[in-house]
Amino acid sequence: MDAGRDERSVTPQSEDFSAWYNELVLRAGLVDRGPAKGTMVIRPYGYRLWELLQAELDRRIKETGHDNAYFPLLIPESYLRREAEHVEGFSPELAVVTHAGGKELEEPLVVRPTSETIIGEMMSRWISSHRDLPLLLNQWANVVRWELRPRMFLRTTEFLWQEGHTAHAGEADAMRETMLALGLYEEVARDIAAMPVVPGEKTAGERFAGAQRTFTIEGMMRDGRALQAGTSHYMGTNFARAFDISYTSAEGRLEPCHTTSWGMSTRMIGGVIMTHGDDKGLVLPPRIAPYQVVIVPVGRGGEEVLAEARELAIRLRAAGVRVHVDDRPHLSPGYKFNDWEMRGVPVRLELGPRDLAARTALMARRLTEHGKEPIPLDTAPGVLPEVLDDFQALLLRRATAFRDDHTRETGDWDSFTEAVATGWALAGHCGDPVCEEDIKARTGATPRCVPLDGPPFSGPCVRCHAPAAYGKRVIFGRAY
């Protein structure tokens, strides 16, 4: 997972967050630039991160009764026009196939920006009776949305995601599904990516095109900005009416279905980078780190040390640890230490002739609060899984503390503007989209969500002093 990386060092995060990110994703070998505007090549190290995250989410999606399926990439343009709000939301971002098989097509085909419409069309064919409900589908796929200001993982012309699409007999069932999906996202973000995201509802101005209610998980990045890391939508009967998704109830009445949709994408990788990374580079949560442990031979031990390193790797692998032996003969240990720190490997084991004599390896964690410590070779397979669990927990604690330190309850405009300059503000808001726009124009901050578990609040709007809506404070922040 190595060849062809740019080996210059990365601008420190503390100096220029944006430069740090843009350089790091390339230098750590996560991605490369694709030839078409805004596209990215996901390199093996980045793709493995995605695969590990994907496996965790896929398992949960299946366990909650959803079936994976696959729908065509190319969608007749007319499908997108059936739901007016939907086409408005997407039309400037579409990539359109006009020629195929050596001819101009009679009807242009859109490269899917999302599969809502084609899945809607299929649902209308597949559902006829209440016995066909709920219909719980998920798809892992690539989608294309033309990006004018692309950024690796965060906004790319093509990205990978899963999109859940479900149909239900009534609102209550569909809303349960919407919240179930949101819960899966929160769990994966927290327990796997160590991202202490806040689940909440989007305000009307930030809703998905065509949705009746949109829920989100919002993560705080280390520059204080918010990242929308997953969304779950209750579509009401909007889509069902546009695509004629209806069923005959047990009482024999024809009823429209209530539908949901929800998605999580490769954007999450950007979230992981910006939640945990530091001046030295990536810091990867062990649960999705391609290599959880890297063994670096040091000193003049030659083949004997290398053989022992490989033997240790085999035993660690048998204990379920993802481990890599860095046996590159032409690079110095010091270079390798920096390289794997930059690439975010949670634990490094150094192994030299003196360690071998003592039957130990020298362990260094990626966040060096403990310093280096020797661990016995014999017990390493028992010890490392625990060390990795602790490291995973540490990342979540650290990110939670950072988020809380950079979130402020604000009642007045001055403290609001101060708060959103470096983090999030929890503030009352009137709910008026015009007032939202005003706040955005003045501060760059937008309402990220109305947090699900926010305490009751009934004061005035932080900007216009009209009575606050939602019954709670809203999280405002500058967003990716």
Next chain:
Amino acid sequence: MDAGRDERSVTPQSEDFSAWYNELVLRAGLVDRGPAKGTMVIRPYGYRLWELLQAELDRRIKETGHDNAYFPLLIPESYLRREAEHVEGFSPELAVVTHAGGKELEEPLVVRPTSETIIGEMMSRWISSHRDLPLLLNQWANVVRWELRPRMFLRTTEFLWQEGHTAHAGEADAMRETMLALGLYEEVARDIAAMPVVPGEKTAGERFAGAQRTFTIEGMMRDGRALQAGTSHYMGTNFARAFDISYTSAEGRLEPCHTTSWGMSTRMIGGVIMTHGDDKGLVLPPRIAPYQVVIVPVGRGGEEVLAEARELAIRLRAAGVRVHVDDRPHLSPGYKFNDWEMRGVPVRLELGPRDLAARTALMARRLTEHGKEPIPLDTAPGVLPEVLDDFQALLLRRATAFRDDHTRETGDWDSFTEAVATGWALAGHCGDPVCEEDIKARTGATPRCVPLDGPPFSGPCVRCHAPAAYGKRVIFGRAY
């Protein structure tokens, strides 16, 4: 995995193989037709088959040292022109994006028909030293090739596949890789899909565009036709020269890489259907059957029987069996029996009040050479995995016998034409493409491969009597 299937019965295979196939893939709920020409929706039951096959192949690809990565869908048209043979091979099949982001593009983008060219471009950036070799990449992706005569799974405008692309320092290493990939395909086809495929080399006329040598695994379908189920190509230095993939050797010389590529696709699902299916419908190998066992409650047992069925399912699941309880209340047991037979489930367990009293279930295998037999509920979790293994082995034996019964060594033209009318002919061939074309025009048969393990042969060409090439007999057959 059920809603919206067409419930009419399927034309018997023995009556009309083609109608049988086309109807069965729809009625068994494997696929549905997509809106754009030749596209297919892969429904949950079909997609699960693909996922299970994919998991087996992916594990082997990783274990042999390949890394997964992801390359952009949209490729600048100019990339395809860099390798003349390559563009000729694909140009009539291309789907082209001419508009994106609300504008006409300066250079059209092709929806990848394969990723050879874009991966070649990236390899040229990533490889500089002999230390960067071999570079072993794999991608799971959708590709688009416009199909004028589409057929579900076999030839669709969009399909899913994996494509391996590797770069090596020399021919020997690249050829080892080419044969390694072919070996993985043979193993997955044989051990997982129970398809006794024949590995061999393509003749010059059947080679992949731009390849120096093309290898294939060929399976025999139950109508006697051949299906190319996976291919592995040694590209020589053709691609490397077109895309400037070169490295500096240990001696300091600049050398072109030797590259390979290899792919297996959703076409394999078609192969599974046509290798094992019969008049009643699908027959699925247990290793990729979405449900290996279906439990059908029978008789007037009500909730008590259903509870026991669910309990049995839990114990079978714990034993690693993929099991489904068919608790649809509005359908009769007879309907369910037919339905699951049509959908190819290897083992059915019937459970009624009388079975319950005897603490047994009545077991029926999909191929009923044994008839039904009672198995004790208590020992079922121990017995079923063995029953499934036996069933898997039976399918491979049966398919191997069928293949051998329908393959004939032929020396004269009459027996050749007879053989390829119902199966394969093993025949000497001169190697002249004009003679190949002549054979095809007269019989519809093409050289499928020169089998790797064919015994030596040095007689005349079965058609033109010129001396035979290849040193062995060639497999001829009509192909999908």
